[in-house]
Amino acid sequence: MASEFDLIARYFTRPAPAGMLGVGDDCALFPAPAGMHIATSTDLLIQGRHFFPDVDPAALGHKALAVNLSDLAAMGARPIGCVLGLALPQASESWLAGFAQGFHGLADRHGCPLMGGDTTRSPHDLAISVTVFGAVAPERALRRDAARAGDDIWVSGALGAADVAYRLLDGQLPADPQRLAATRRALEWPEPRVALGQALGGLARAAIDISDGLLQDLAHVLEASGVGAHLAYETLPVAPALRGLPAATVSRAVLGGGDVYELCFTAAPGDRERVRAAAAAAGVPVTPIGRVDPRPGIVVADADGRPLADLPRGFDHFLAS
Amino acid sequence: MASEFDLIARYFTRPAPAGMLGVGDDCALFPAPAGMHIATSTDLLIQGRHFFPDVDPAALGHKALAVNLSDLAAMGARPIGCVLGLALPQASESWLAGFAQGFHGLADRHGCPLMGGDTTRSPHDLAISVTVFGAVAPERALRRDAARAGDDIWVSGALGAADVAYRLLDGQLPADPQRLAATRRALEWPEPRVALGQALGGLARAAIDISDGLLQDLAHVLEASGVGAHLAYETLPVAPALRGLPAATVSRAVLGGGDVYELCFTAAPGDRERVRAAAAAAGVPVTPIGRVDPRPGIVVADADGRPLADLPRGFDHFLAS
Numbered sequence: 243m244a245s246e247f248d249l250i251a252r253y254f255t256r257p258a259p260a261g262m263l264g265v266g267d268d269c270a271l272f273p274a275p276a277g278m279h280i281a282t283s284t285d286l287l288i289q290g291r292h293f294f295p296d297v298d299p300a301a302l303g304h305k306a307l308a309v310n311l312s313d314l315a316a317m318g319a320r321p322i323g324c325v326l327g328l329a330l331p332q333a334s335e336s337w338l339a340g341f342a343q344g345f346h347g348l349a350d351r352h353g354c355p356l357m358g359g360d361t362t363r364s365p366h367d368l369a370i371s372v373t374v375f376g377a378v379a380p381e382r383a384l385r386r387d388a389a390r391a392g393d394d395i396w397v398s399g400a401l402g403a404a405d406v407a408y409r410l411l412d413g414q415l416p417a418d419p420q421r422l423a424a425t426r427r428a429l430e431w432p433e434p435r436v437a438l439g440q441a442l443g444g445l446a447r448a449a450i451d452i453s454d455g456l457l458q459d460l461a462h463v464l465e466a467s468g469v470g471a472h473l474a475y476e477t478l479p480v481a482p483a484l485r486g487l488p489a490a491t492v493s494r495a496v497l498g499g500g501d502v503y504e505l506c507f508t509a510a511p512g513d514r515e516r517v518r519a520a521a522a523a524a525g526v527p528v529t530p531i532g533r534v535d536p537r538p539g540i541v542v543a544d545a546d547g548r549p550l551a552d553l554p555r556g557f558d559h560f561l562a563s
Numbered sequence: 564m565a566s567e568f569d570l571i572a573r574y575f576t577r578p579a580p581a582g583m584l585g586v587g588d589d590c591a592l593f594p595a596p597a598g599m600h601i602a603t604s605t606d607l608l609i610q611g612r613h614f615f616p617d618v619d620p621a622a623l624g625h626k627a628l629a630v631n632l633s634d635l636a637a638m639g640a641r642p643i644g645c646v647l648g649l650a651l652p653q654a655s656e657s658w659l660a661g662f663a664q665g666f667h668g669l670a671d672r673h674g675c676p677l678m679g680g681d682t683t684r685s686p687h688d689l690a691i692s693v694t695v696f697g698a699v700a701p702e703r704a705l706r707r708d709a710a711r712a713g714d715d716i717w718v719s720g721a722l723g724a725a726d727v728a729y730r731l732l733d734g735q736l737p738a739d740p741q742r743l744a745a746t747r748r749a750l751e752w753p754e755p756r757v758a759l760g761q762a763l764g765g766l767a768r769a770a771i772d773i774s775d776g777l778l779q780d781l782a783h784v785l786e787a788s789g790v791g792a793h794l795a796y797e798t799l800p801v802a803p804a805l806r807g808l809p810a811a812t813v814s815r816a817v818l819g820g821g822d823v824y825e826l827c828f829t830a831a832p833g834d835r836e837r838v839r840a841a842a843a844a845a846g847v848p849v850t851p852i853g854r855v856d857p858r859p860g861i862v863v864a865d866a867d868g869r870p871l872a873d874l875p876r877g878f879d880h881f882l883a884s
Binding site: 268273276277278284285288289290291292313314316317326327329358363365367384450451 | 590634
């Protein structure tokens with residue numbers, strides 16, 4: 243029978259890419275790209291907090307890396323590689339095989355090889371830590387503090403599906419297998435917008451990836467930049483899978499739903515066509531959803547330009563008073 | 564009352580060093596040092612597995628970073644910075660303050676600022692992930708696969724104290740408050756040999772830090788290098804705090820005790836004086852403990868040159884047959 247170490251070696255040790263020293267030494271080594279900045283981000287995911295215990299291990303492997311690649315995307319950085327920490331209550335071969343498949347599948351598509359790691363036994367909960375490294379020219383980095391009054395506000399992809407899937411799985415919404423089937427992929431297999439982020443480097447001003455919810459993450463950009471925002475609710479790209487849901491469920495999912503991993507970014511109005519061309523080249527739809535205002539706070543306006551009534555509770559503190 | 568976010572911000576957000584973008588954006592950014600390789604290492608520590616639940620939080624903060632800095636040291640790399648993931652069952656201010664003090668204290672001494680992180684709530688166990696990055700010129704990197712037959716084998720510092728402290732705390736050795744007082748610091752406040760590692764770059768051949776035990780970690784070097792070793796047991800630097808313990812307890816602690824975080828390295832016999840000078844400059848004692856042999860496996864010899872009798876069980880598979 244294969245030991246735990248053998249299993250981990252089988253699924254997580256791969257030949258190091260050219261020029262790198264990979265899994266198996268005290269550190270992983272990679273060449274520092276000349277003139278670039280190294281971008282790095284880390285996430286620690288815990289069972290029962292960030293994922294359901296019975297989640298498909300391949301989806302979990304994918305998502306553990308995806309949430310970090312999404313941070314590189316929001317910085318406009320090109321992935322270099324990653325390291326992985328796994329604390330496992332038990333090491334089942336089928337679980338490890340699935341997790342590794344999901345992880346390496348996404349890593350391969352984005353040129354982000356696993357370079358090192360640490361595996362250990364956990365008394366209770368599965369814990370997964372991923373740290374990614376990327377490279378970005380400093381003048382092309384998409385920082386949070388660079389939005390300016392008058393900028394367009396854009397969002398990639400569509401909003402709301404992951405939140406609805408989560409609330410269906412968690413029992414907060416009444417069971418609806420058809421809608422779960424239509425939304426679940428957005429929750430479990432988010433696609434980090436790595437190509438879009440790089441295409442926006444030096445073009446967009448500020449950017450963030452939507453992990454906690456559109457209003458909350460946009461608020462981070464606005465606060466860091468010392469500005470506010472006016473959003474046209476009718477222009478928000480709602481995921482088609484939300485069609486037919488009550489308006490309050492939709493607005494909550496679209497404005498407040500987390501786990502989206504789309505990019506929200508600002509750009510000068512004169513760059514609208516360049517933004518569309520960059521997004522087309524990256525193969526990702528983008529939608530202008532409002533503008534940056536000098537006045538702090540967020541106004542979410544209806545089709546008549548009036549502040550939207552009946553916003554979900556908890557959103558108040560993002561809004562302009 | 565301060566919210567959890569406020570507390571974390573208070574203890575973990577610090578101004579980014581010049582040229583870096585620190586905590587608060589999607590990624591931390593740091594300049595890639597020209598012509599260097601980036602060295603990175605990650606560890607995931609789980610309560611009940613890697614530390615006792617009642618450990619001093621300052622010691623825990625120190626050690627969580629120390630074990631990673633020790634990996635940079637074993638690579639000969641200069642620290643650049645680190646990222647931290649914390650999953651907390653609860654966020655007590657005194658715990659966070661203590662942890663941050665231990666963490667930042669060590670980080671400051673080694674020029675390894677905290678650049679980013681992720682904090683979350685954990686259902687059961689405290690989990691800590693640390694990823695460090697450093698810089699090393701590729702030709703000065705201390706790899707595991709570079710030992711050559713005829714090399715001296717060296718070890719820094721003294722061996723055995725951490726193992727004895729662990730076994731006293733865990734009840735595997737009879738209670739002995741005086742000895743615990745004399746050994747506990749080695750277990751809880753290990754000092755990573757960062758300066759020594761850099762001083763050995765381009766001088767030592769292979770290196771590793773002792774985290775699992777001298778024989779086990781040396782075996783990794785020997786296997787990667789395709790060689791074996793002859794150790795003179797009487798030359799091993801035993802921690803003075805072990806004086807008076809039974810010989811079997813000492814040999815187990817010295818040869819097999821983990822959590823040491825001293826460096827074990829090999830160097831050409833002709834470089835003996837240069838090694839001593841480098842160690843003196845780094846302020847760390849080093850001791851030659853044997854030589855690299857062409858024949859695989861480890862021989863631990865007594866003062867008469869005969870294989871040591873009565874080695875602890877579990878060591879057999881490292882030994883030359």
